[in-house]
Amino acid sequence: MLYRKMGKTGEKVSILGMGCMRLPTLGSYDRIDGVNASKLLDHALDRGINYLDTAYPYHGLSNSEGGASEVFLGEYFSENDRRDEIYLSTKLPTWLLKEEKDMDKYLDEQLKRLKTDQIDFYLLHSLKEKNWFHLDILGILEFLDSVRSDGRVKYVGFSSHDETGFFKEVVDSYKWDMCMIQYNYLDENIQAGKEGLRYAVDQGLGVAVMEPLKGGVLAQHIPPAVKNIWDNSPVQRKPAEWALRYLWNMPEISTVLSGMTTLDQLVENLQSAEDGIPHSLTSEEREVMEEVKTVYQDKIVAECSRCGYCMPCPSGINIPHCLSYLNQAKMLEDDSEVKSQYYFMLKDTERAGNCLECGLCQELCSQKLPIMELLKNVKKVFGN
Ligand SMILES: NC(=O)c1ccc[n+]([C@@H]2O[C@H](COP(=O)([O-])OP(=O)(O)OC[C@H]3O[C@@H](n4cnc5c(N)ncnc54)[C@H](OP(=O)(O)O)[C@@H]3O)[C@@H](O)[C@H]2O)c1
Structure with missing residues (x-):
């Protein structure tokens, strides 16, 4: 496994991180298949993955209550002696914060769910321009100071799907250690985008990438026109590998989080990570990727990342x-x-x-x- 520094923290994180939002389940999203999810984590840790990302609502049926992901991770690490091998990242559900005391309430609940006394990377989850003012009034930045000094949290960051301008404003507003942004070869000019990525790195923040395969769209159900380009490329790679290599080619990115659901996916992505060296794609390979981008951009009608924030639909639509x-x-x-x-x-x-x-x-x-x-x-x- 290759490692990169998480910005100014200097911590060395694996270039492939495990997103714990899409663990294997037993039929329903809120029922994690503990046996297979544990096998995935065992293999990930054995192969040097040292960054696990979760959040309060992951593997829950609604964003307003705690899901099964944090609970599963807490149980997993209480049954082995491997907690010290990894950086654990989770997030404060900012949209649920009504009053000041809620911040402590959720953090303490998360520490219990995760069965740990310190969270390595604690992120404000999904910051949006429209709730930023409210969070400021609640004293969220003072809260971050306090949880760092009392030791419940080691490093702090934020995730956001909002626009570049707001993203930069947030970067400037605090002494963040890192941030998490959506980035993949089709999404360079939406949300924080390339501009936001560079801005954050210039201020010394580490950057974790979410949705590197656009929730799987870039790895599966490949359109024939794209498949044709891949098949005729001078180098043969699977679509997921192309997408991941594109990100690791960028030295600005500290870790790429993929939500791997099966052992095969994990094995494949681990294999791809072996060559995840900055500036390692040749100009010919980058040209192939530009061709693919154009084909996709012409065909996709719904730029959905499958984050699930739209759910549950009151009418039951998936x-x-x-x-x-x-x-x-x-x-x-x-x-x-x-x-x-x-x-x-x-x-x-x-x-x-x-x-x-x-x-x-x-x-x-x-x-x-x-x-x-x-x-x-x-x-x-x-x-x-
Ligand atoms: N902070 C936020 O607001 C936020 C939002 C979204 C995500 N995140 C974090 O970022 C992590 C990564 O995002 P993501 O889960 O969307 O990652 P992703 O890698 O873009 O998508 C994961 C999906 O891609 C497919 N996949 C992965 N590897 C594959 C391979 N080698 N071959 C074929 N298909 C493959 C799987 O789809 P199938 O399951 O269909 O097989 C998997 O569920 C999340 O797990 C979460 O921890 C944070």
């Missing part, structure tokens, strides 16, 4: 899945297989035809997508 099927149908020349999957995989209530246009999803969407219009498009393509 919005991320509907949008994913829409993209697949648009990207593939023959969409009959996608159509049958749409009907096979989604229950009646989960399909786009149930949309009542309440608009809640659009307010919550981290990518600011026009979800109501997109669901109409899904209905048009699939008939329901």
Whole structure:
């Protein structure tokens, strides 16, 4: 495993980190398959991954309550002696903070759930311009000072899906150790983007990347036009490897978090990480990637990262899945297989035809997508 410094902290983090938002489950998202998830973590740690990222709501059915991810990690580390091998990162659910005492309440609850007395990297989760003022009034930056000095937290950071301007304002507002941004070869000019990445690095922040495979879209269901480019490239790599190598090619990035659900995915990404050296892609390889970018950018209609912030939909629609099927149908020349999957995989209530246009999803969407219009498009393509 290769390691890079997490900004000015100087801590050496593995270039591949484990995102614990997509662990294997037993049918329902809130029921982690403990046996297989433990095997994944055992293998990840054995192979030198030392950065695990979770958050209060991960593997829960709603963003307003604690999910199963932190609890699972707490149990995992209480059953072995490996807590000291890793940097544990989790996040304060900023959208749930109503009054000042809530900050301590959630942190203390998270420490209990994780069965640890210190969180290595504690992030303000999903900062948005519209709640930043409220958090400031609550005294969130003073809270960060206090949790560092009382030792409950070692380093502090934030994650955000908001625009570059706001991202820079947040970077300037505190002595952060790191930040987490969405970055992949299709998303260089949205959210913090390349400009935000460089800005943060210039201020000494470490950068953890989330959604490097755009939630899996860049690794699976590859459109034929893209597959054709990969197949004719001078170097043969799997799509996920191309996407990850693109990020590791950038020295600004400290660690790339992938949400690996199966052992095969973990093994493949670990293998890719062996060559994750800055500036290691040749100009010819970068040109191949530019070609692929153009093809994708022309085909994707819903730039959904499957973060799930739009869920649960009051009408029961599985919005991320509907949008994913829409993209697949648009990207593939023959969409009959996608159509049958749409009907096979989604229950009646989960399909786009149930949309009542309440608009809640659009307010919550981290990518600011026009979800109501997109669901109409899904209905048009699939008939329901
Ligand atoms: N702070 C925030 O607001 C925020 C938001 C999002 C994510 N995050 C963090 O960032 C982490 C990474 O984001 P992400 O989970 O979206 O990562 P990602 O790597 O973009 O997507 C993960 C998905 O990609 C697929 N995948 C991974 N490796 C693969 C391979 N080698 N071949 C084929 N498919 C592969 C899997 O899809 P399938 O499951 O479909 O097989 C997996 O669930 C999260 O787990 C979470 O810890 C933070």
